[in-house]
Amino acid sequence: MSTKIIFLLVFLFSNLAFSQLLFEDEATSRLVTAQTLYDGNGNGLSFADYNGDGLDDLTFPSGNGAELRFYENLGDIFREQRVISPAITYKTRSVSWVDYDNDGDKDLFVVSDEQGNRLYRQDANFLFTDVTISSGLFTDDVESFSVSWGDIDNDSCLDLFISNRTLATGITNYIFRNNCDGTFSNITNLAGLSQLPRLTFGASFFDYNNDGFQDIYVINDKNGSNILYKNNGDLTFEDVSVITSTGIVVDAMSVTIDDYNNDGYFDIYITNTPNDLATPTLGSVLLKNVNGQYFDDVSEETSTLLDGWCWGSNFLDADNDMDLDLYVSCIFTSPDERQSYGFYQNDTLETFSSPENIGFVNNDNESHGSAIGDANNDGKVDIAVINNENIAPNLWINKTENSNNFLTISLEGTASNKDGVGSIIEISINGNKQYRYVCNGEGYISQNSFKEFFGLGTNMTVDYVKVTWLSGIVDTFFNVSANQTLNIVEGSSSTLSTETFDKLNLKIHPNPANDWLLVTANEKIKSIEILNILGQSIDKKYFNSNSVTTDVSFIAAGTYFITVSSEQNIKTLKFIKE
Secondary structure (H helix, E strand, O other), X not given: OOHHHHHHHXXXXXXXXXXXXXXXXXXXXXXXXOOEOOOOOXXXXXXXXXXXXXXXXXXEOOEOOEOOEEEEEOOOOEEEEOOOOOOOOOXXXXXXXXXXXXXXXXXXXXXXXXXXXXXXXXXXXXXXXXXXXXXXXXXXXXXXXXXXXXXXXXXXXXXXXXXXXXXXXXXXOEEEEEXXXXXXXEOHHHHOOOOOOOEEEEEEEEOOOOOOOOEEEEEEEOOOXXXXXXEOOOOXXXXXXXXXXXXXXXXXXXXXXXXXOOOOOOEXXXXXXXXXXXXXXOOOEEEEEEOOOEEXXXXXXXXXXXXXXXXXXXXXXXXXXXXXXEEEEEEOEOOOOEOOEEEEEEOOXXXXXXXXXXXXXXXXXXXXXXXXXXXXXXXXXXXXXXXOOOEOOEEEEEOOOOOOEEEEEEEEOOOOOOOOOOOEEEEEEOOEEEEEEXXXXXXXXXXXXOOEEEEEEOOOEEEEEXXXXXXXXXXXXXXXXXXXXXXXXXXXXXXXXXXXXXXXXXXXXXXXXXXXXXXXXXXXXXXXXXXXXXXOEEXXXXXXXXXXXXXXXXXXXXXXXXXXXOOOXXXXXXXXXX
């Protein structure tokens, strides 16, 4: 076959694929009518299921007398409801749903750059209590824009990073450790984070080097470079921005984490404003993770460099063809006529293109935060966008029609945090792998669905689904059928692991056990903790040896977890007591 014919076939196939993509705004028809008054840097939003009914809801910030707005997803339409009482009507920037106390329901963190942040614990019957002060957080105005959640010490309790946008003050960004008892401790100094104030919009927890610990990438709006903090595994962090080439200087608005080239290492997309003296970098930036060692700026070669007033961004497999596409929300600026959004279709895992005629009609608003979810549970990823100037939000429903299949995955931690934050999900089809990383806090001060979405192409079966939890537990499921939501509870896979592939080379014997367990590792074991299936500690002992025997005769028959800690590593395995 001649080169010319091959090129023609590729061209025709590509155009056919492009024509299949379609997004239509159904915010009005689904009764999502919240408006946001223009206020400089704009707002974020949440597209996460807050009431546990399996449908992704919408939550919008408040301001200028308007309350926080909660839109419960009823399937075909959304219903606005009152959740917080008394209502918050002062200016807030973003909201975050999280199960910080691991009790099985979602709590609410509200971020404000005028009147301080608030943490609301959800109690029985969907009632909320303001626990900001009693939890050890402060209510002072620290000019916050967003909060991100991660588990920095793998103790199953989610810690939080608060991003503050200020320069002429003593306020910096803060990291609070979750004490696992409903309270938090400010460990910013102990952790070794920068004490300089910065114009920080946000940050994301993710494991850039796949060592099992959550690192932090902090984005700054000029006046200082972005910072990548490497988690040392001992509650301290090291600034590795220079050696990883992530310390770029841009008007950084959002940080979006995903593995766009399916190589098992998670990449970073950063939105930017047009280049000027404060922003020497032209356009938005795609940083490719190279084997967990450093990052390459591949914006130009991947054709994802968008030189506009850009804010939110989201990776999503819009056409379920087994690779991640990219949506970017921007401010339409006439007479400059800069783009109001960008959409990039993943062509080869290394290059993207910009298809035309894929919907997004009248997408010329001043848009800021964007988030992904599945409004109608049809397996096609939708996009919610918040706008300024009294313009209602957009709810871009994915109307793409093709023969591709999907798999949606929802996680519930037991030994790890309940939300599964920090977990790595890997699926494989005929040797072709895809990866997702569970974040809480990314994009422009927004929150995506708690679900993770995979496109399967025309395949009807996934060879395996593997979840690596922060506890070290690995759940693997084989021959998983397409077109379903798979709810995975930590430790629920049928195969017991007697070793994990980690630096500890941890092994336990026998499994199942009767009266004792022999635990061996290639590092000196410092402690061993036994947890029940709910992740609750029932025994902990301390050692200083590579091989120890621990008594389990006193516990009842059932399934348990054993967490083994050395100086540098923590791993958890599942075992059965007979």
